[in-house]
Amino acid sequence: MFDGFTLEHVDLGRTGPETAERTVLRVRHGGSGPPVLLLHGHPRTHATWHRLAPLLAADHTVVCPDLRGYGQSSKPPTTADHAPYSKRAMARDCLALMRHLGHERFAVFGHDRGSCVAYRLALDAPDAVTRLAVGDCIPISEHLARCDERFARAWYHWFFFAVPDKPERAILADPAAWYGGSKEKMGAAAWEDYQRAIHDPATVRAMLEDYRAGPTVDRELEEADRAAGRRITCPVLVLWSERDDLGDLYPDIPGIWRGWADDVTAGTIDSGHHMAEEAPEQLAGALRTFLAAERAQTPGASRPAPVRHPRGAHGA
Structure with missing residues (x-):
């Protein structure tokens, strides 16, 4: 995986007041050009990007960490308010x-739970995030504000994962059966990295803490942003998988995001949920078009055209 990339564990010291421990992130980085940060979702590791990252590295410096709590990155002790696992x-x-x-300024792309970290980064560090x-x-608070029986049935894991202790016991009884996944779709090396993660009790508990932070501290932070009128100031690209259920749950995904940012472009990817594994070339094309607009932007230049693709049937 990741030919030409560097793999290292970076000791960042104490990165915030939520925990007194030092933070160490496993990260893979490579390529050259403007930097772009890729943030994976649950329950993946940075290995999910192994097909996408080399495509972007032709004209970007690509940085792919394991998020806190995931893969081989730090898993600090939690607290009653779950703040150590807040976005x-x-x-x-x-x-x-x-x-x-x-990299003082950079673009960021997040998928699934990594998207929550990505937009929090754009809100908290607007001078650093270019796109x-x-x-x-x-946004998490938008999900919760719209929660109905349909959402609760389709995304029941949000609520189950927030329960203390029981999810760990259920998942660790048979992690492969719980999380699924396909070696053929993921690639052998990425599959092995994923299997190590989901079979590690400390990683499973930390990944669940990510979800426990969602309806508590993360929601509170987002509601505080809305009350204070804070918005995402950089251009935003919103993508969703045609054969996943987000588009079915929310007919106006771009409209939801325009409640948080002024400059929103939207499109779909012809894939199931794990778009970077299933449709890396299409995803790379959408991202490169979006990122290239920043490099080519001059006064009076027009905005990039939306990245749109025909919608197909939705799978489970």
Whole structure:
């Protein structure tokens, strides 16, 4: 995986007030050109990007960490308010990592739970984030505000994962059966990295803490942003998978995001949920078009055309 990339564990020291421990992130980085940070979702590791990252590395410096709590990155003890696993804490890790690597300003693309970290980073560090792309995501508080029986049935895991202790016991009884996944679709090396993660009790508990932070500290932070009128100031690209259920749950995904940002471009990817594994070339094309607009932008230049693709049937 990741030919020509460097793999290392970076000690970032203490990145925020949520925990007194030092933060160490496993990260893979490579390529050259303007930097772009890729943030994976649950329950993946940075290995999910192994097909996408080399495509972007032709004209970008690509940085792919394991998020706090995931893969081989730090798993600090939690607290009653779950703040050590808030998206703010994870975003601080990512900002410290990019500065450690010499990138003061950068673009970021997050998928699934990584999208939540990505938009929190754009809200908390607007001077650092030049462009934000999110995949299969709307803000956590928007999900919860719209929660109905349909959402609860389709995304029941949000509520189950928030329960203390029981999810760990259920998942660790048979992690492969719980999380599924396909070696053929993921690639053998990425599959092995994923299997190590989901069979590690400390990683499973930390990944669940990510979800426990969602309806508590993360929601509170987002509601505080809305009350204060804080918005995402950089251009935003919103992508969702045609054969996943986000588009079915929310007919106006771009409209939801325009409640958070002024400059929103939207499109779909012809894939199931794990778009970087299933449709890396299409995803790379959408991201490169979005990122290239920043490099080519001049006064009076027009905005890039929306990245749109025919919608297909939705799978389970």
